[in-house]
Every structure is written in structure tokens, then in C-alpha cells.
Amino acid sequence: MDRNRKILSAYIAFPLGVGALAGFMIRNNWSIYKNLNLPAVxxxxxxxPIxxxxxxxxxxxxxxxxxxxxxHRKNESLKLYGIQLLLNVLWSLVFFNLKNYLLAFLLLLLLWYFIMKMIKAFWSANPDAAVLQVPYLLWVTFAAYLNLGIVFLN
Structure with missing residues (x-):
């Protein structure tokens, strides 16, 4: 495998590892989702997980x-990337382990803000990098709907 492919693999493995770590940290509380009163959609x-x-x-x-x-903005974009990954993990811990749905929602709003900032910085570094983050922003927007619904329904 050439050097660039190995580097790309490492960049892909990093967020997958962060996600796996978050999943490991909430593994005993994941089942609460099925016991919550959920919004219509x-x-x-x-x-x-998919x-x-x-x-x-x-x-x-x-x-x-x-x-x-x-x-010159690549360092800023990677810093924002790291911040949003950290907020992503924190949301999981607050929602599933602490079961503090309102605080989780507020964290989700902060996460959404940092995803927007990251997309803007990615755009300056490489527009394709930014476009690849749009599904993430859409999913977190939908997650905010779910989370807020859970705040009101539970």
C-alpha cells in the first residue's frame, strides 16, 4: 500500500476509533433508547451504528x-474537527450515561455550531472535504429534533 493510502486509512481509523470508544463508554446504557418516549419520526x-x-x-x-x-487554514480546520469530535463523545456520555437529555440537547446545539465552523474551515482548505461533512450536519440536525423530542416526551 502506498504512503498516501496508509495515511488516508489512519485518518479514517481515527474517527472510527473515537466512535468505538464512545460506544464502549455507553455500552451499558444504550438500551435506554428503546425505553424512551420518542418523537413521531x-x-x-x-x-x-450503521x-x-x-x-x-x-x-x-x-x-x-x-x-x-x-x-493556511488546514490547522484551524483540524482543530475544529477535533473539538467537534470531542463534543460528539461528550454528547453520548451526557445523553446515555447521565440521562440528562436537556444538557445533551444543549451540547448538541454546540456540536452543530462547531460542525458548521468546521465545514467552513474545510471549505477553505478543500471544498470536497467540506461537502463530505454535509450528511453529518444533516444527521446532527435530525438528532437535535430527536433529542429535543425526548426532552419534552420524557
Whole structure:
């Protein structure tokens, strides 16, 4: 495998590893989802790991493209990428382990803001990197709907 492919693989493995770590940290509380009162449009629990796997792969590819860019904004974009990944993990812990749905919703709003900032910075580094993050932004927007619905229904 050539050097660039190995580097790309590492960039993809990183968010997948972060997601796996989050999953490990909430493994004993994941089942609460099926016991919650959910909004009218709610996906089944089995769909979440599939969607997150795809999103983490897209994040990894996007971060690789941003990091490979000669742009002066690549460092800023990778910093924002790291911040949003941290907020992503924190949301999982607050929602599933602490069962604090309102605080989780507020964290989700902060996450959404940082995803927007990351997309803007990625765009400056490499527009393709930014476009790959749009499904993530859409999913987090939908997750905000779910989370807020759970706040009101539980």
C-alpha cells in the first residue's frame, strides 16, 4: 500500500476509533433508547451504528483532504474537527450515561455550531472535504429534533 493510502486509512481509523470508544463508554446504557418516549419520526436503534459508521468514514476522508491541503487554514480546520469530535463523545456520555437529555440537547446545539465552523474551515482548505461533512450536519440536525423530542416526551 502506498504512503498516501496508509495515511488516508489512519485518518479514517481515527474517527472510527473515537466512535468505538464512545460506544464502549455507553455500552451499558444504550438500551435506554428503546425505553424512551420518542418523537413521531424516530429511527430504530439498530440503524444508529450503521449511520455513524458511514459518517465517521466521511469525517475521516474529509479530515484527510483538509490536512493534505496546502491551505493556511488546514490547522484551524483540524482543530475544529477535533473539538467537534470531542463534543460528539461528550454528547453520548451526557445523553446515555447521565440521562440528562436537556444538557445533551444543549451540547448538541454546540456540536452543530462547531460542525458548521468546521465545514467552513474545510471549505477553505478543500471544498470536497467540506461537502463530505454535509450528511453529518444533516444527521446532527435530525438528532437535535430527536433529542429535543425526548426532552419534552420524557
Amino acid at each position: 424516530s429511527p430504530p436503534g439498530w440503524l444508529f 449511520i455513524w459508521t458511514v459518517l465517521y468514514i466521511l469525517m475521516g476522508i474529509g479530515s484527510y483532504l483538509a490536512a493534505s491541503s496546502p491551505s
